[in-house]
Amino acid sequence: MSRIVMKFGGTSVANLDRIRAVAKRIKRETDAGNQVAVVVSAMAGTTDQLIRWVEEASPLHDAREYDAVVSSGEQVTAGLLALVLQNMGISARSWLGWQVPFRTNTVHGSARIEDIDTTRMIERLEDDIVCVMAGFQGISGDNRITTLGRGGSDTSAVALAAALNADRCDIYTDVEGVYTADPRIVSAARKLDKITYEEMLEMASLGAKVLQTRSVIMAMNHGVRVQVLSSFTDKAGTLVVDEDEIVEKQVVSGIAYAKEEAKITLVGVENTPGIAGEIFGPLAKGNINVDMIIQNISEDGKQTDLTFTVPENDVDKAAAILKATGHVKYAKLMSDRDVVKISVIGVGMRSHAGVAARMFETLAAKGINIQVISTSEIKISVLIRAEYYELAVRALHTTFGLDTDQE
Amino acid sequence: MSRIVMKFGGTSVANLDRIRAVAKRIKRETDAGNQVAVVVSAMAGTTDQLIRWVEEASPLHDAREYDAVVSSGEQVTAGLLALVLQNMGISARSWLGWQVPFRTNTVHGSARIEDIDTTRMIERLEDDIVCVMAGFQGISGDNRITTLGRGGSDTSAVALAAALNADRCDIYTDVEGVYTADPRIVSAARKLDKITYEEMLEMASLGAKVLQTRSVIMAMNHGVRVQVLSSFTDKAGTLVVDEDEIVEKQVVSGIAYAKEEAKITLVGVENTPGIAGEIFGPLAKGNINVDMIIQNISEDGKQTDLTFTVPENDVDKAAAILKATGHVKYAKLMSDRDVVKISVIGVGMRSHAGVAARMFETLAAKGINIQVISTSEIKISVLIRAEYYELAVRALHTTFGLDTDQE
Numbered sequence: 001m002s003r004i005v006m007k008f009g010g011t012s013v014a015n016l017d018r019i020r021a022v023a024k025r026i027k028r029e030t031d032a033g034n035q036v037a038v039v040v041s042a043m044a045g046t047t048d049q050l051i052r053w054v055e056e057a058s059p060l061h062d063a064r065e066y067d068a069v070v071s072s073g074e075q076v077t078a079g080l081l082a083l084v085l086q087n088m089g090i091s092a093r094s095w096l097g098w099q100v101p102f103r104t105n106t107v108h109g110s111a112r113i114e115d116i117d118t119t120r121m122i123e124r125l126e127d128d129i130v131c132v133m134a135g136f137q138g139i140s141g142d143n144r145i146t147t148l149g150r151g152g153s154d155t156s157a158v159a160l161a162a163a164l165n166a167d168r169c170d171i172y173t174d175v176e177g178v179y180t181a182d183p184r185i186v187s188a189a190r191k192l193d194k195i196t197y198e199e200m201l202e203m204a205s206l207g208a209k210v211l212q213t214r215s216v217i218m219a220m221n222h223g224v225r226v227q228v229l230s231s232f233t234d235k236a237g238t239l240v241v242d243e244d245e246i247v248e249k250q251v252v253s254g255i256a257y258a259k260e261e262a263k264i265t266l267v268g269v270e271n272t273p274g275i276a277g278e279i280f281g282p283l284a285k286g287n288i289n290v291d292m293i294i295q296n297i298s299e300d301g302k303q304t305d306l307t308f309t310v311p312e313n314d315v316d317k318a319a320a321i322l323k324a325t326g327h328v329k330y331a332k333l334m335s336d337r338d339v340v341k342i343s344v345i346g347v348g349m350r351s352h353a354g355v356a357a358r359m360f361e362t363l364a365a366k367g368i369n370i371q372v373i374s375t376s377e378i379k380i381s382v383l384i385r386a387e388y389y390e391l392a393v394r395a396l397h398t399t400f401g402l403d404t405d406q407e
Numbered sequence: 408m409s410r411i412v413m414k415f416g417g418t419s420v421a422n423l424d425r426i427r428a429v430a431k432r433i434k435r436e437t438d439a440g441n442q443v444a445v446v447v448s449a450m451a452g453t454t455d456q457l458i459r460w461v462e463e464a465s466p467l468h469d470a471r472e473y474d475a476v477v478s479s480g481e482q483v484t485a486g487l488l489a490l491v492l493q494n495m496g497i498s499a500r501s502w503l504g505w506q507v508p509f510r511t512n513t514v515h516g517s518a519r520i521e522d523i524d525t526t527r528m529i530e531r532l533e534d535d536i537v538c539v540m541a542g543f544q545g546i547s548g549d550n551r552i553t554t555l556g557r558g559g560s561d562t563s564a565v566a567l568a569a570a571l572n573a574d575r576c577d578i579y580t581d582v583e584g585v586y587t588a589d590p591r592i593v594s595a596a597r598k599l600d601k602i603t604y605e606e607m608l609e610m611a612s613l614g615a616k617v618l619q620t621r622s623v624i625m626a627m628n629h630g631v632r633v634q635v636l637s638s639f640t641d642k643a644g645t646l647v648v649d650e651d652e653i654v655e656k657q658v659v660s661g662i663a664y665a666k667e668e669a670k671i672t673l674v675g676v677e678n679t680p681g682i683a684g685e686i687f688g689p690l691a692k693g694n695i696n697v698d699m700i701i702q703n704i705s706e707d708g709k710q711t712d713l714t715f716t717v718p719e720n721d722v723d724k725a726a727a728i729l730k731a732t733g734h735v736k737y738a739k740l741m742s743d744r745d746v747v748k749i750s751v752i753g754v755g756m757r758s759h760a761g762v763a764a765r766m767f768e769t770l771a772a773k774g775i776n777i778q779v780i781s782t783s784e785i786k787i788s789v790l791i792r793a794e795y796y797e798l799a800v801r802a803l804h805t806t807f808g809l810d811t812d813q814e
Contacts, residue, residue, distance in 0.1 A: 016463050050483065056423050057487045058494035065493070068501050069486035072479040076457065079476035080464045086472070087465035094475050098505065099550055143506055 002167040003035040003125065007135065007157035010044035011174045012231035013077050016084070022231065023084045025172070026130060030090055035125040037164060039135040039157040040081055042073025063108030067137070067147045071097070074134035074153070082132045092130040095121065097137035098145065102156070104138035110149035111138055116163035125164070133160060154215035162222035169224050171211060172231035177238030178203060178210055180402040181255045185390045188403035192253060193236070196243045199253050202345045202379045216240065243347055251348035251355060252400035255393050258341040261291070262312045263371065263383060264319070268331030271297060271304040278327050279306065286321045288314045292341070292374040292383060306330075307372055309383060312337050339371065340389040343381040344396055355400075356380050362399040368392055409574040410442040410532065414542065414564035417451035418581045419638035420484050423491070429638060430491045432579070433537060437497055442532040444571060446542040446564040447488055449480025470515030474544070474554045478504070481541035481560070489539045499537040502528065504544035504552065509563070511545035511553045518545055518553035520562070523570035532571070540567060561622035569629035576631050578618060579638035584645035585610060585617055587809040588662045592797045595810035599660060600643070603650045606660050607633075609752045609786045623647065650754055658755035658762060659807035662800050665748040668698070669719045670778065670790060671726070675738030678704060678711040685734050686713065693728045695721045699748070699781040699790060713737075714779055716790060719744055746778065747796040750788040751803055762807075763787050769806045775799055 006026060013019050029036050041047075050070045054061050078094035085092035100121060104111035121131050135153030138146045148155050154171060161169035178200065181189040195203070197220035204213045210228050219226045219240060229237025243249075269275060276295075283290055293308040310318050315335050322328060349355050356373075359380055363370060368391070372383040384392055397403060413433060420426050436443045448454075457477045461468050485501035492499035507528060511518035528538050542560030545553045555562050561578060568576035585607065588596040602610070604627035611620045617635050626633045626647060636644025650656075676682060683702075690697055700715040717725050722742050729735060756762050766787055770777060775798070779790040791799055804810060 016460065019464070053423065053483070053487055054490060057426070057490035060494075061490050062493055062500075065486045065490045065501055068503070069483050069490075072482045075479045075482070076460070076476050079472045080460055083461060083464035083468050083472045083476075086469055087467075093469075094472055096475070096552075145503075 005161040005169045007039040010041040014044040040077040041153040046073040071137040078134040098139035102138040106140040111146035151212035154212040176230040252346035262337040266330040412568040412576045414446040417448040421451040447484040448560040453480040478544040485541040505546035509545040513547040517556035558619035561619040583637040659753035669744040673713040673737040
């Protein structure tokens, strides 16, 4: 007997037929003698509708009321799924965030989980009652509903799995698992059976939108075994686990890309001490997430060109902030939205040199110019012209031996 | 300065434009220096959609999950109205049933209110914060959401007004108040400025669907001054008050009709002691609301014909119950759905004789046959053929001097 948490996203519970399909999956687990807690999102489209209403009601809205309105979507799904399960003869009940209670801080709209009291839920699980919890929501110390931010249901599920000491947290979604590359671009992409938390984290933050980044960090910190799998097929998914569990490590596990990037270059910056702080401090304060940074110093050492990347939507805001900051002297600000970040990811890099060199050679062989490079322990990222991104991903996928065996 | 409760039904908050109109009405009260608590229903149509989902999910649904799902509608409206108020510069916050807390028993789907703890809400009201409470919902002793039954938001509002010791409870609806008769039938019908609780109760239970019966009983028991008025005009409504407050009492205040009635006649019932109990006991157990009853005894006293009315939808169920009860011997069961109950209502009847006689004469003069009669202290009801009902209501309206002065 295992204790598992199953999480179903908005498309998996989009209507009653799909909720019934979800209930059948749950039944398989209870038939197998497992204790099951379920976390559900709102029916697809519901949250967007609620957010539109909130924005129409008050453009600068009180986040506490936003949370009260928006959290109602998960409440409906939790109740309906409990009802469908009961109708199939399975004991079930719904739990709202405040009923668990699933305690968070008071940062409405993107609350952090503080404590989950699972005492009563565990009693019910041990009585073989399926516990269906509304995802994405909690309760603050001042007795108001909070939400965890977009995609927060993944985080709810992983946090609940940690609190319940569950054997597994299955995240059902509309993809079959984590792939070595986006299958829409690379037809030879393979589904990974296992991936490490760290690799998953790089994948998640790089636009392979399978799991919310925050949920992966939480899974890593609490050692929750997460499985990503499809709610529309019966295939095994991808298990996200600790590095120790992966016996045969690939040097490279996957190739990711991120299109919503833009490059900003400040030409002719006066090269004075502390200049980087004067540029990136205000950007950080403006909540702009600067990613890659490179700096070239001119021959005389007096001037420097600074290049960095920001999310595409933040280019104008970043430029405005830099203009407003009178201290920074530069000749010209150039921005370029026509770029894509390509990343090669793999924990095996730690023990294998030469990955960067092979990456650069591969791109050079295809005539693709590298604009910016950044690296971490398990990742190498480059910025290239947008039009080359599919070509780059496919070429790297082949170079690092990720292509499926094909006839 | 007054403390008032304002209640808005589903059509009054059907969309954001209407919610904005509601907010403007609230602003007038706060501008006048009043403390305002608001009770809202779900946006029109929402509750019906949620109920359809629940019924589709599980025909024999768990009432606890029904309540969890269905209560979400009021949650959305409460949050949106609070946001719209804030956007107009008015301090406001939403309260869900469990946050107040608005405590009920555990009879899910039609819970009874047990206790309302208004300590924190009063603090907010005294800080000039508009408190927007989700109607129709409460919390049970076992920490689950309950609902008060269809139309329960009226009851929520009156109960809150009683608990807050409010000076007035304004029920905004889609009619302008309580009329001497249905204006769709009687063009000369007048809006009443004041009506007593008891008269309102008779009106409400007789199909003048302005206020939910339960809310009127509660208002009467707690002496809450209720005003019924339109959320679409600026006219004064009808005040529902204690008899003492009405200086000049009309003998008859209104003429009501109820179409969803049916008549059942048991012909040739053996007239034995306790026979009435054997007939009406099982019907009561089957939750069938028997209204008017008459009994004629045959000349020899051995047999009796029993006629009574039940809600139209319950005729078949009533017949089945009577058949299943083997004890009751009767020759024939006849049912007739083609009847309407017409009632003349007025607290003035207590001190004025002859109302019944004038009623019967008026109907006789129009050639309308009376099938069943029942009376109470402030009401006389008759059952007539359905096709005569408009004619009867108009004739009685004129007889009792209720017509407006017309040129």
